[in-house]
Amino acid sequence: MDHDDFSAVLDAVRTFVRKDVVSAEDEIEETDAIPERIRDAAREMGLFGYAIPEEYGGLGFTMSEEVRLAMEVGWTTPSFRSMFGTNNGIAGQVLVNCGTERQKRRWLPDLAAGALVASFALTEAEAGSDPSGMRTRAVREGDDYVISGQKRFITNAENSDVLMVFARTGESSSGANGISVFVVPTDTDGVTLGPRDVKMGQKGSTTCEIFLDGARVPADHLVGEVEGEGFSAAMRSLAKGRLHIAAICVGMAQRLVHESLTHATTSKQGGESISRFQLVQAMLADSQTEAYAGRAMVLEAARAYDDGSDRRLAPSSCKLYCSEMVDRVADRAVQIHGGMGYIRSVSVERFYRDARLFRLYEGTSEIQRVIIATQMIRGAST
Numbered sequence: 001m002d003h004d005d006f007s008a009v010l011d012a013v014r015t016f017v018r019k020d021v022v023s024a025e026d027e028i029e030e031t032d033a034i035p036e037r038i039r040d041a042a043r044e045m046g047l048f049g050y051a052i053p054e055e056y057g058g059l060g061f062t063m064s065e066e067v068r069l070a071m072e073v074g075w076t077t078p079s080f081r082s083m084f085g086t087n088n089g090i091a092g093q094v095l096v097n098c099g100t101e102r103q104k105r106r107w108l109p110d111l112a113a114g115a116l117v118a119s120f121a122l123t124e125a126e127a128g129s130d131p132s133g134m135r136t137r138a139v140r141e142g143d144d145y146v147i148s149g150q151k152r153f154i155t156n157a158e159n160s161d162v163l164m165v166f167a168r169t170g171e172s173s174s175g176a177n178g179i180s181v182f183v184v185p186t187d188t189d190g191v192t193l194g195p196r197d198v199k200m201g202q203k204g205s206t207t208c209e210i211f212l213d214g215a216r217v218p219a220d221h222l223v224g225e226v227e228g229e230g231f232s233a234a235m236r237s238l239a240k241g242r243l244h245i246a247a248i249c250v251g252m253a254q255r256l257v258h259e260s261l262t263h264a265t266t267s268k269q270g271g272e273s274i275s276r277f278q279l280v281q282a283m284l285a286d287s288q289t290e291a292y293a294g295r296a297m298v299l300e301a302a303r304a305y306d307d308g309s310d311r312r313l314a315p316s317s318c319k320l321y322c323s324e325m326v327d328r329v330a331d332r333a334v335q336i337h338g339g340m341g342y343i344r345s346v347s348v349e350r351f352y353r354d355a356r357l358f359r360l361y362e363g364t365s366e367i368q369r370v371i372i373a374t375q376m377i378r379g380a381s382t
């Protein structure tokens with residue numbers, strides 16, 4: 001996509017987010033759902049396929065373009081991003097990176113158009129940050145695979161048409177090397193969904209359990225049509241997703257700075273604007289500085305991702321810093337708002353709860369530290 005086309009898309013998304021989605025935030029919080037008018041508009045803008053290659057119907061954004069888009073999307077409730085995030089991110093990228101040409105042409109155009117919604121079914125009760133403990137199994141029976149197991153905390157499963165299901169095809173002793181990934185239509189016999197999880201925040205973004213009881217899919221639904229590639233497929237999708245999440249955190253931090261500054265300059269105590277108080281100014285300054293640092297960090301990491309020089313250490317570094325950073329900015333925003341910051345229907349109270357999830361999903365802060373240190377040590381020994 002050339003510069004002018006990208007700028008036009010970015011401007012359109014910025015306007016839509018700040019005018020239409022922000023005004024719907026209370027509605028989304030109350031109904032725990034994205035209004036159809038917003039979902040339809042997102043489809044028309046191509047947001048269900050911004051990271052899917054143009055040859056398969058997407059916009060084909062580079063990572064540098066994607067993070068700039070994510071910063072705009074991060075300005076509002078994270079459930080808006082989540083609505084189309086799995087199609088572009090962790091689920092769709094499994095097919096983009098590892099699918100056969102036939103598999104890509106079969107599923108990616110509909111994902112890019114928003115005609116299908118995909119979910120990334122990796123996490124289990126005993127296999128989250130470390131998937132080597134995965135218990136879901138897929139057994140070859142003639143021209144089919146039969147899959148049995150249980151998945152937990154699966155985003156968009158309730159609205160999904162296809163699931164990227166990770167299952168063990170090798171022996172239990174094979175660890176991560178024995179994991180494969182399958183495209184499983186949600187309406188497959190033997191696939192059932194649990195009730196919607198009741199979460200602390202991020203209303204409008206749904207997660208639930210998935211139960212697979214002898215779910216049978218054709219052998220050509222094995223992504224890449226090669227067993228044992230599931231772990232590498234997951235890691236490639238997650239590395240890209242971590243940089244995207246970092247950019248979302250920057251967008252949310254920028255919104256929180258905006259809300260904090262607006263409140264500080266319009267609220268008075270003792271007849272004087274609280275923005276005149278130096279301790280309030282210190283909180284504003286710290287939040288602005290951290291948001292700025294996160295933005296610079298993400299843009300540089302995206303450049304390195306695009307040129308192939310770093311697709312592992314930098315995404316984890318960004319995910320760690322930005323997810324921790326936005327929590328601090330949210331905490332200061334509540335503090336600046338005083339008692340109002342603790343009242344439901346005030347945006348910073350909602351963002352305070354929403355932000356907490358970023359340190360957990362797509363790799364906890366602790367896992368990011370392990371990845372970063374491992375990459376550092378490997379680099380030192382070469």
